[in-house]
Amino acid sequence: MNILHIDSGILGDQSVSRRLTASIVGRLKTDTASAAVTYRDLVTAPLAHLSGAHLMAASASPEGIEASLASELNAGRAALDEFLKADVVVVGAPMYNFAVPTQLKTWIDRILVAGTTFRYTEAGVEGLAKGKKVIVASTRGGHYSGASPISAMDHQETYLSTVFGFIGISDIEFIRAEGLAMGDEAKQTAIAGAEKAIAEHGRFAAAA
Numbered sequence: 001m002n003i004l005h006i007d008s009g010i011l012g013d014q015s016v017s018r019r020l021t022a023s024i025v026g027r028l029k030t031d032t033a034s035a036a037v038t039y040r041d042l043v044t045a046p047l048a049h050l051s052g053a054h055l056m057a058a059s060a061s062p063e064g065i066e067a068s069l070a071s072e073l074n075a076g077r078a079a080l081d082e083f084l085k086a087d088v089v090v091v092g093a094p095m096y097n098f099a100v101p102t103q104l105k106t107w108i109d110r111i112l113v114a115g116t117t118f119r120y121t122e123a124g125v126e127g128l129a130k131g132k133k134v135i136v137a138s139t140r141g142g143h144y145s146g147a148s149p150i151s152a153m154d155h156q157e158t159y160l161s162t163v164f165g166f167i168g169i170s171d172i173e174f175i176r177a178e179g180l181a182m183g184d185e186a187k188q189t190a191i192a193g194a195e196k197a198i199a200e201h202g203r204f205a206a207a208a
Helices: 016-031 052-057 069-084 102-111 157-166 184-200
Strands: 002-007 036-041 090-093 118-121 124-127 133-140 171-178
Touching: 002 069, 016 090, 016 133, 016 171, 016 184, 036 069, 052 069, 069 102, 090 157, 124 157, 133 157, 157 171, 157 184, 171 184
Parallel strands: 002 036, 002 090, 090 133, 133 171
Antiparallel strands: 118 124
């Protein structure tokens, strides 16, 4: 089993999403000792934001591409190759201003590639990344799930569900810690609940 471990939390050692992704990957490795893990930190090694130059380079000859642009394109291809090889993708996705971090959005722009992870057909869009499992460590300062009166402001989990579903991934799971900004007790309770869910989870083994 190939595991791709993605972190996008900007708080370093204080990041709850990083703590949870580490726990998830640890659980997966316990279930499957032979699992290979590829790690990508989108904060310490950020990808360049998608630009018109990136798109136009697809139809340009390699000789005409500047070295800096070529380096950015190669980094994007490497990110895509990592994703394509993965059986399980573990994504740390904190909510910043109701959505995902810009670093994570930049990675998503590298894996949603027409003709590679999806294609347009006469019958509509077909996802080409079928058969993968995605586990998202979702962290938020407030409460947005269930019957929360501010659930409509969630453009984080809903966005990720749409993105991965669009490319054909139906096995998407969220390990959630929310209410992290609502006091120390609420924060510790949320983290403990998420860690408990990871420790007791029976479906992770099914991904092996």
